[in-house]
Amino acid sequence: MEPAPTDPKKPRPSNAYAKYSSLGLQLFGSIGLSAWAGHKLDHVFGFQFPVFLLSLVLGTFLGMMVMVYRFTNKD
Secondary structure (H helix, E strand, C coil), X not given: CCCCCCCCCCCCCCXXXXXXXXXXXXXXXXXXXXXXXXXXXXXXXXXXXCHHHHHHHHHHHHHHHHHHHHHHCCC
């Protein structure tokens, strides 16, 4: 038996809950990883002020916000 043909114009159903929860997990995971790496780098270099921690977390947050913006505006 041959599989039923699919209509390319018909949109595929998507599970919005799974799609947006994966975005949230990526956001929190990447920020958590960058915070851990920044803390370790600050400790290795002996900075009293958390330079790497703040710069990595802010950079990751901005990058993830750009990714979320692009992901949610796809058509």
